[in-house]
Amino acid sequence: MNVQMEGSQAVAEILACCRPEVIAAYPISPQTHIVERLSAKVARGEIGRCQFVNVESEFAALSVLIGASASGARTYTATSSQGLLFMAEAVYNAAGLGLPIVMTIANRAVGAPINIWNDHSDSMALRDAGWIQLFAEHNQEAIDLHIQAFRLAEALSCPVMVCMDGYVLTHASEPVDLPDAAHVDAYLPPYQPVQLLDPNDPVSIGAMVGPDAFAEVKYLAHHQHLRALDLIPELTQAFEQHFHRQSGGLCSPYRMEGADIAVIAMGSVIGTIKDVVDELRRASIPVGCIKIGCYRPFPMLQLRGLLEGVSRVIVVEKDLAVGVGGIVSADVQRTLSGRQIPVHTVIAGLGGRSISTSSLKQMILEARAERLTEPYFLDLNKTVIEQELARRRDIRRAGPVAEHILRTMNVMGTKVS
Amino acid sequence: MVTAAELLAVAAFSDGKYAQAFPSFGSERMGAPVMAFCRIDDTTIRTRDAVTCPDVVIVQDATLLHQVDLFAGLTLRGFVLINSTRSLNALHLEEFLSALPVGHVCAFPASDLGLKYLKRPLANAPLLGGFAALTGLIRLASVESAIRQRFPGEIGEANVASVREAYDHVTALTAEQQGILRR
Amino acid sequence: MSTERIKFYQTGTFTAGNRLLDEATRTVQSRVDRTNSLNSGHRACQGCGEALGARYALDAAMRASRNQLIAVNATGCLEVFSSPYPESSWQIPWMHSLFGNAPAVASGVAAALRAKGRDEVTVIAQGGDGATVDIGFGCLSGMFERNDDVLYFCYDNEAYMNTGIQRSGSTPPFARTNTTQAVADHPGNPVGTGKNVPRIAMAHGIPYVATASVADLHDLERKVTTAIGVQGARYLHIHVPCPLGWGSDPAHTMKVARLAVESGLFPLFEAECGTVVRSTPIRRKVPVERYLELQTRFKHLLGPPQDTNAIAAIQAIADANIVTYGLWG
Secondary structure (H helix, E strand, O other), X not given: OEEEEEHHHHHHHHHHHOOOOEEEEOOOOOOHHHHHHHHHHHHOOOOOOOEEEEOOOHHHHHHXXXXXXXXXXXXXXXEOHHHHHHOHHHHHHHHHHOXXXXXXXXXXXXXXXXXXXXXXXXXXXXXXXXOEEEEOOOHHHHHHHHHHHHHHHHHHOOXXXXXXXXXXXXXXXXXXXXXXXXXXXXXXXXXXXXXXXXXXXXXXXXXEOOOOOHHHHHHHHHHHHHHHHHHXXXXXXXXXXXXXXXXOOOEEEEOOOXXXXXXEEOOOHHHHHHHHHHHHHHOOOOEEEEEEOEEEOOOHHHHHHHOOOOOEEEEEEOOOEOOOEOOXXXXXXXXXXXXXXXXXXXXXXXXXXXXXXXXXXXXXXXHHXXXXXXXXXXXXXXXXXXXXXXXXXXXXXXXXXXXXXXXXXXXXXXXXX | OHHHHHHHHHHHHHOOOEEEEEEOOOOOOOOOOOOEEEEEEOOOOOOOOXXXXXXXXXXXXXXXXXXXXXXXXXXXXXXXXXXXXXXXXXXOOHHHHHHOOOOOEEEEOHHHHHHHHHOOOOOHHHHHHHHHHHHXXXXXXXXXXXXXXXXXXXXXXXXXXXXHHHHHHHHHHHHHHHHHHHO | OOOOOOOOOOOOOOOOHHXXXXXXXXXXXXXXXXXXXXXXXXXXXXXXHHHHHHHHHXXXXXXXXXXXXXXXXXXXXXXXXXXXXXXXXXXXXXXXXXXXXXXXXXXXXXXXXXXXXXXXXXXXXXXXXXXXXXXXXXXXXXXXXXXXXXXXXXXXXXXXXXXXXXXXXXXXXXXXXXXXXXXXXXXXXXXXXXXXXXXXXXXXXOOEEEEEEOOOHHHHHHHHHHHHOOOOOEEEEEEOOOHHHHOOOHXXXXXXXXXXXXXXXXXXXXXEOOEEEEEOOOOOOOOHHHHHOOOHHHHHHHOOOOOHHHXXXXXXXXXXXXXXXXXXX
């Protein structure tokens, strides 16, 4: 059914069709609309015997799901930013125990400074915990990825994060096709646990593992992720057969035929990049873009194949490895090992700053002309930076950085350019 | 304001258009203007950046008019709709009157219409009615159905009544502007 | 296996023990068919009160729940000594997640069972004082506040023992731990700190709260059985001596536990919906010194010279408990 709907509301609707049995929720912007709508649906009895647990923290939210999943229930929660970090211990625990929990990450910057807007620093902080990480380009894909996520998680006994850009997608109203419950049922069978807390067949889950076996347990988790690289294309193919559209996948090329320059990115910025690619192609500049749909496991083989004829790569990412530079670009570098082509790291959109088509276009042209610094911070306000650095050089008791920058910017005025 | 953008998107959807509505990215410190954006097109909208060159600016809070550059990037044939009890002249917007095509700028008391029909100074629905009249980009019937979808029952009908009056009001105002020019 | 009825005239005293009791009133531990939920072969220290307490509590719970039980365990001594890879001494479905989340994980198990219509299964969450009083406190409070159908056992040995004897929010005043050492003019754990979690549980208004001790098996089992029969959030705080951490003789575990009860320092009581409804009277009152002198964690108070102020302060706590809970007279 085609509807014009806010992303969060659409996700809640599709979640209901996936028949979760236990949902735990702790509110955090910008995920709140998802859990609010789900709580109403549960209360109205629209999700069978599903239990909605209002927990006291994100750590509790994931912990509740760990217990529920181990007891054979299909489980779901959503969080962002500070909340994801607050449950960090449980995130590793869930992956280590092999529990097929599905969690929406409404991507939001991690403070300090506190910031409620979109970037990828939250998912990036937990990228190596052992969860599969999928990124949605638009709200249709956000919905579809949740359906795929449950099937993927349960097939591999591995938890899955579905990442969708906070506000940019969660709070964006756009047209989506909401599959009905019957269609989802046909694609997503009931959960059959690999391990189960059952009084009739007792097992011990979560034992301590020493040096003699820890490496083997970790290797097996790694092995499951490698299996995911094969399973995800199968699942997306099956998805296409059921729902008649392409959604998800390891990575998706756009106008890469004959492309000399490849722009690589994840999430909603891909939409903006596609517009820029079209504009540049009209000006006969051979650029294409590649969307990474599955970030963990990292689709190295497939990406390397897509980059075969390319002589320049630009990675646009909404995150920063402080003191290093790019995170995604490092994975891309590793993918291209052995090939000596320039890989540019473009740090953009931190803390929710809008990534404009004009800035992207300008950046690509600069990259082409070998004029980009590495890493390159898109639309960085250099004047403010220089002023702040000078001030801190001159005064010891310089005060909080953020406050001063904001004060400076007030005087200068903010501009959306 | 966010609800207005969403309703606009739903109305455009009813008209068979592709629409994208989202809250602003700008600095949201205390006192800063709250903004929402809506894009309407005949084909899929892919871009996610903030709207910097709007074709239409709807101002719900007229006190912002001379404090913040609300019209930055407005296209040459753009439209401006302002919620105000004062006239365009009283708002000191002569600059825009001259730069934009006649009948593209309109100020009307949308909050008062909200008071009249909804007992509270809610400007959203009337502003959408005004938008439909001013720009012709969406049909009045689509605005009404979008509102009824969001606000069922009596509240929906009251909203629709405010929309209709706003639509008629703005139609009359712009006709008057064009009439003055011709004279 | 058949049982013989032996008739004596003195029953229910320590002189003749269980054999004199009616079969129906015998403890679960005395039965051949007890579950032995925590089986032998675990790696607990000699004389570990927690190993005893856990077996007592879980065997009673298994009987009361007709063997339909799932246990969630926090990180700590019990979890570590009971599941040394590749072995497990648990005969029941058992899960260990993290240090601070046992109550939340158990809430999740309960939610899953409710979603599946499995009303007959009991959910137990358990942990030491560190996991319960400190790091898991937020999750504990959340479980209480939601009145989730979980029975929580806290095995209180009054410090973080698994990590080498450090102070917790349950460490009593003046006790020496490795992070509250009796050096300079510090008397061990400062007075005026610490949390009384049974009373905090009561403040949440949950249906059943009780304290118990390994020294009184009947009392403990009765309370477990009562708790199993109640729906909603339930809390049982069990005093378990730790010979290593308390510096007591492993052979004295029961004696030390009994002295804690008889001095009034560890009151035995039950509460329903926030009100104390029953307490177990002290049979034979003892001054706190009898309890303190068996543990090197208090030896700095006993001197010579004796820290009479400190001992008086501890006695005052004991006396206050006796009055509050009506334990004597």
